[in-house]
Structure formats: C-alpha cells, structure tokens
Amino acid sequence: MKILVCVSKTPETTANINFVNNNTEFDTNGVSFIMNPYDEWYALVRALEITEANGGDVTLINVGPAANDAVIKKGLAIGAKEAVRIDAEPTSALFVAKQIAAYAKSQNFDIIFTGKESIDYNGSLVGGMIAELLSLPYISYATTLELNGNAATLNRDIEGGTEVVEVQTPFVVSAAKGMAEQRIPNMRGIMMAKKKPLAVVAAEAADDKEKVTEYKVVPKDRSIKMIDPENMKELVRMLHEESKVI
Amino acid sequence: MVLVLAEQNAGKFKKATLEVVTYGRKVADLLSCECTALVIGETDAAATLGQYGANKVLTTADAALENFDSQTYTSALGQVAEKVGAKVIIIGHNSTGKSIVGRLAARMDAGVISGAKSIPSVSNGFVVEKNVFSGKGIASFTLDTEVKIISVMGNSIQPEIIGSDVSPESVSLQIEDSKVTVKERKTVSGTVPLPEAELVVSAGRGMGGPDKWGIIEELAENIGATTACSRPVADTGWRPHHEHVGQTGVAIRPNLYFAIGISGAIQHLAGVSSSKVIVVINKDPEAPFFKNADYGIVGDLFDVVPRLNAALKEFKANNN
Numbered sequence: 001m002k003i004l005v006c007v008s009k010t011p012e013t014t015a016n017i018n019f020v021n022n023n024t025e026f027d028t029n030g031v032s033f034i035m036n037p038y039d040e041w042y043a044l045v046r047a048l049e050i051t052e053a054n055g056g057d058v059t060l061i062n063v064g065p066a067a068n069d070a071v072i073k074k075g076l077a078i079g080a081k082e083a084v085r086i087d088a089e090p091t092s093a094l095f096v097a098k099q100i101a102a103y104a105k106s107q108n109f110d111i112i113f114t115g116k117e118s119i120d121y122n123g124s125l126v127g128g129m130i131a132e133l134l135s136l137p138y139i140s141y142a143t144t145l146e147l148n149g150n151a152a153t154l155n156r157d158i159e160g161g162t163e164v165v166e167v168q169t170p171f172v173v174s175a176a177k178g179m180a181e182q183r184i185p186n187m188r189g190i191m192m193a194k195k196k197p198l199a200v201v202a203a204e205a206a207d208d209k210e211k212v213t214e215y216k217v218v219p220k221d222r223s224i225k226m227i228d229p230e231n232m233k234e235l236v237r238m239l240h241e242e243s244k245v246i
Numbered sequence: 247m248v249l250v251l252a253e254q255n256a257g258k259f260k261k262a263t264l265e266v267v268t269y270g271r272k273v274a275d276l277l278s279c280e281c282t283a284l285v286i287g288e289t290d291a292a293a294t295l296g297q298y299g300a301n302k303v304l305t306t307a308d309a310a311l312e313n314f315d316s317q318t319y320t321s322a323l324g325q326v327a328e329k330v331g332a333k334v335i336i337i338g339h340n341s342t343g344k345s346i347v348g349r350l351a352a353r354m355d356a357g358v359i360s361g362a363k364s365i366p367s368v369s370n371g372f373v374v375e376k377n378v379f380s381g382k383g384i385a386s387f388t389l390d391t392e393v394k395i396i397s398v399m400g401n402s403i404q405p406e407i408i409g410s411d412v413s414p415e416s417v418s419l420q421i422e423d424s425k426v427t428v429k430e431r432k433t434v435s436g437t438v439p440l441p442e443a444e445l446v447v448s449a450g451r452g453m454g455g456p457d458k459w460g461i462i463e464e465l466a467e468n469i470g471a472t473t474a475c476s477r478p479v480a481d482t483g484w485r486p487h488h489e490h491v492g493q494t495g496v497a498i499r500p501n502l503y504f505a506i507g508i509s510g511a512i513q514h515l516a517g518v519s520s521s522k523v524i525v526v527i528n529k530d531p532e533a534p535f536f537k538n539a540d541y542g543i544v545g546d547l548f549d550v551v552p553r554l555n556a557a558l559k560e561f562k563a564n565n566n
C-alpha cells in the first residue's frame with residue numbers, strides 16, 4: 001500500500017485567537033502551532049497501521065513555508081517514511097488541493113488521507129477537492145477503515161448515525177474520531193526522523209477564489225444571571241418567558 | 247440564478263432542508279434572480295418547496311443517484327448548475343454538504359464558503375461570514391468568482407413560508423456509475439441529530455461515571471432536547487463518541503445549551519459558544535464556564551437536575 005497523508009499546521013487548541021492589521025490578519029504573536037489533530041491522531045496513525053499490517057509506505061505532504069518543517073518532522077517521528085513540502089503559503093483550500101493533486105497525480109497512491117477538517121478554518125474542503133481533481137472516490141468523516149486486498153470497508157458519520165460503505169483503492173478519505181488512537185513519538189522515532197527525506201517542491205501557479213476581508217473575535221456579551229439552586233421553577237420561568245427557548 | 251440542493255429523507259424534507267431553501271430564496275432576492283431547487287429522487291413533497299420560495303423545482307430519478315456518493319452527486323449538481331446557469335449554489339453544511347462542496351468547487355473552479363452562518367451581504371462585494379478557529383473567531387470572506395458555492399450551517403436561519411406549491415419538472419442527466427457501494431445506514435430514530443438540534447442537554451465528568459445519566463436523559467426528554475457530552479466522557483466510553491461536542495467533536499449552535507458538570511475548558515467552549523442561550527450547572531462557583539453563561543446555578547447536579555426535572559414536569563402540566 002502506498003499512502004499519502006495530507007497534514008496541515010494549526011494553532012494549538014488552547015490558543016487565544018486575536019486579529020491585527022485592522023482585523024484583516026490572524027495574530028500569530030505568542031501562538032504555538034501543532035499538527036492539525038485530525039491529521040495527526042486519526043489520518044496519520046491509521047495510515048501507519050495499514051502499512052504495518054499490509055506492507056507499504058506512508059508519505060506525508062504539507063503545503064506551507066519552511067516554518068512548517070517542525071510539524072512535518074513530528075509526523076516523520078511518529079512513523080511516516082518520507083515527507084514532501086510544497087513551498088508556498090496555503091492561502092485557500094483550492095490552492096492547497098491543487099498543489100497536492102499535482103504532486104499525487106503521477107505517484108499512484110492507493111489511499112490519500114486527510115483529517116476531517118482543520119481546526120483553524122474548519123472547511124472540510126481539501127479532501128473532496130483533491131478527489132475531484134484526481135477523479136477519485138471520496139469518503140468523508142470516516143470513523144473506521146478496514147482493508148481486504150484492494151477493497152476497503154469504511155464507516156462514516158452521518159446525521160444521527162453511521163453509513164457503511166465499500167470502495168476499491170485508489171480513493172481519498174477524511175478521518176474522524178474513532179479511526180485510530182493518538183501515538184506519541186518516542187526518542188528513537190525522533191532520532192530517525194532527522195534522517196528521513198523531506199523533499200521541498202516548488203508550487204504550481206494557482207489563484208485563490210475567495211479571501212478573508214475581515215475577522216472578528218466572537219463577542220462574549222453574555223451577562224450571567226445566577227439562579228438559586230433551590231428554585232428551579234425560576235429557571236424554567238426565565239427560559240420560557242425571558243429567553244423564550246422552551 | 248440560485249440553485250439549492252434540497253435533500254430529502256425518505257420522501258420528506260427535514261427542517262434543515264427547508265432552512266437551506268429559505269436561505270436560497272433570500273440570496274435570490276438579494277441578487278434579484280430566481281431560485282431553483284434540485285431534488286434527487288422521487289418524492290410527492292417536491293412541489294411544497296415552492297412554499298419556501300423556490301421558483302422552480304427540478305427532480306431527477308436517475309438510478310445512479312439512489313445512494314449517496316460524493317462523486318455522482320457532484321456530477322449531478324454540476325450538470326444542473328450548468329443547465330440552469332447557476333451563479334450561486336447552496337447546500338446544507340451536513341454530512342452530504344461537507345462531502346460535496348469541496349468537490350463541486352474544484353469541478354467548477356469556483357469560490358466556496360463551507361459553513362456559512364448568515365445571509366451574504368452584497369452591498370460591498372459578495373461577503374459571507376463563517377465561524378473560524380473552531381468557533382473562537384468569525385471571518386468575512388469575499389468571493390468574486392462567477393460561480394459561488396455556499397454550505398449553510400444548520401439553525402442559521404428559520405424556514406419561512408412565503409409562496410405556494412410549484413409543479414416539479416424532471417431533468418435528465420448523464421451520471422456515471424458510482425464507485426462507492428452503500429452497504430448499510432444505521433441511524434437512531436426519534437431524536438434530532440446533534441448538529442440539527444435546537445435544544446441540547448450536555449454533561450461532563452461531573453457525572454462521576456457512566457451509570458447516572460438517567461437524570462440527564464430525563465431532562466432532555468422533558469424539553470425535547472438531544473443529549474451531548476464533553477470529550478473525556480466520550481473518551482472513557484461513558485457516552486458514545488457521536489455525542490462529543492467541542493473543538494475536536496461536533497460544533498453546534500442550538501437555541502439552548504445546558505452544560506451540566508462541565509468545567510468549560512477552552513476546547514469545549516470553542517464548539518458550543520455560538521449557542522444562543524447557555525445554562526451552566528456546576529458545584530464549583532469558580533468553574534470557567536460561568537464566564538460564558540446566560541444563566542448559572544451553583545450546586546450539586548445530583549440535587550439540581552432532579553429539581554429542574556420536577557419543575558419542568560409541573561410547567562408542562564400547566565401549559566397543556
């Protein structure tokens with residue numbers, strides 16, 4: 001199995017989010033960055049498990065500047081065999097997808113993994129875009145993936161339940177919770193990562209189809225009313241009469 | 247022309263679909279154009295989409311579209327969009343929408359916003375707002391492509407009846423066979439799925455274990471809410487994974503969110519802070535969640551929740 005895992009770099013989950021330059025840019029000051037949790041915990045680990053059981057190799061791909069190498073090296077330390085960085089700012093989902101599709105086109109990957117979404121722009125877009133650009137099937141929000149030869153059976157999240165689907169390789173899949181358990185890189189992995197290949201590839205020309213013109217911090221304009229724990233009738237009354245939600 | 251994908255479930259349109267059609271109508275009004283709804287599969291209900299503002303309802307009964315597959319659905323939507331000359335294509339931001347918006351944007355080389363939270367503004371370019379950083383921020387995106395694709399978050403707009411039935415027309419499409427076989431669909435019936443729920447009752451580690459959730463389920467039942475939980479609760483198997491809300495779980499924006507025995511960690515808040523009204527029940531007056539709540543109750547949940555259930559029963563008895 002030849003597997004490609006797409007990883008992105010996102011702010012750490014406890015990061016406070018602020019905006020600068022007249023609210024047109026995300027303020028990276030004081031923010032630490034991590035590998036997008038869905039990419040790391042679920043996509044990458046399941047890809048490794050599959051190659052461990054069936055043979056084959058996992059390649060990581062990231063579209064980003066040299067500053068992303070730390071995140072890529074973590075992926076190598078967790079167990080990917082090699083990595084590719086497309087050297088460009090990831091300015092939109094379609095831009096990123098076009099870079100990855102252009103790289104993957106000639107490589108005949110059996111499975112291309114993404115996380116179900118990135119925790120910065122929460123778009124859930126890149127996986128489907130890559131699939132369309134390569135004319136491949138796309139299974140989104142997959143919570144399990146079992147392989148039998150070239151036939152894969154996947155469970156995917158749907159509203160209020162699960163859908164079980166079958167598909168033959170090659171395909172693109174986005175990984176959600178349930179797919180695998182997080183792996184912490186060990187010392188040996190970290191040492192080995194230093195020697196693994198990290199190819200830097202020039203980007204293809206592609207324009208952005210949409211762009212952010214303004215950011216806002218979510219207003220925290222709630223003013224709390226404390227209610228006597230003995231008096232739940234009062235809470236019910238307020239929910240009914242004041243906020244009219246029941 | 248605005249084109250809306252009006253998803254049906256066993257011949258019926260859920261509220262989530264009617265929201266999307268209403269959204270489509272409002273966008274069409276802004277652009278002074280017509281709104282077309284596409285229904286995949288036969289249903290007697292198709293005509294009723296006219297009531298929600300569709301000028302035209304198209305249906306396709308192509309056998310290749312019997313089961314959901316992102317590739318065939320994208321192809322269908324793309325073909326219809328070309329036929330009707332769609333400038334804006336609108337889909338619900340649910341499991342179907344999330345699977346096809348990206349594909350469709352790549353197919354049409356179009357601008358795309360996934361998870362829009364409000365109607366676009368067109369006074370200064372075509373601008374759409376969506377939540378970013380898992381609910382910690384809001385971004386306004388400007389789209390200037392000829393075709394624009396939007397998936398709309400559930401509960402962003404209420405369905406509005408403004409017109410009357412229109413006779414559906416069928417379209418014929420060229421759909422290749424699906425490469426994905428759907429073996430089974432397992433859904434819980436009776437409860438509203440979390441992403442669509444208007445009322446949510448959520449509990450956390452304060453529950454102390456997996457066996458005392460009867461009071462939470464009773465509370466949910468009393469108000470017709472869907473149950474949810476914090477991440478550690480799902481991770482330790484006290485509750486199923488699909489109930490996990492927050493930054494790494496389901497992001498929701500119900501009208502009412504009960505947070506019971508949940509501390510209010512930043513990753514939890516990220517996924518729930520767009521809720522309209524938040525009620526927090528916690529025995530620790532210093533719990534961070536109180537800083538993000540509309541109503542707060544400091545007390546032991548095992549005393550407070552049964553008392554609340556009793557008050558709700560009384561309220562229901564008096565209001566019926």
Ligand SMILES: Cc1cc2nc3c(=O)[nH]c(=O)nc-3n(C[C@H](O)[C@H](O)[C@H](O)COP(=O)(O)OP(=O)(O)OC[C@H]3O[C@@H](n4cnc5c(N)ncnc54)[C@H](O)[C@@H]3O)c2cc1C
Nearest residue numbers: 450451452476477492493494495507508509513514529547
């Ligand atoms: C990368 C990352 C991603 C994460 N993503 C998420 C996410 O998506 N969603 C999420 O929820 N968490 C997430 N977390 C975890 C998050 O940081 C918190 O650990 C978690 O939300 C805490 O869950 P809790 O509030 O149920 O438990 P605790 O923090 O243990 O809080 C329990 C609360 O219950 C109260 N309590 C206890 N007993 C009672 C009682 N008898 N009556 C009333 N109150 C009582 C306590 O006062 C306390 O406030 C993430 C963490 C990381 C590192």
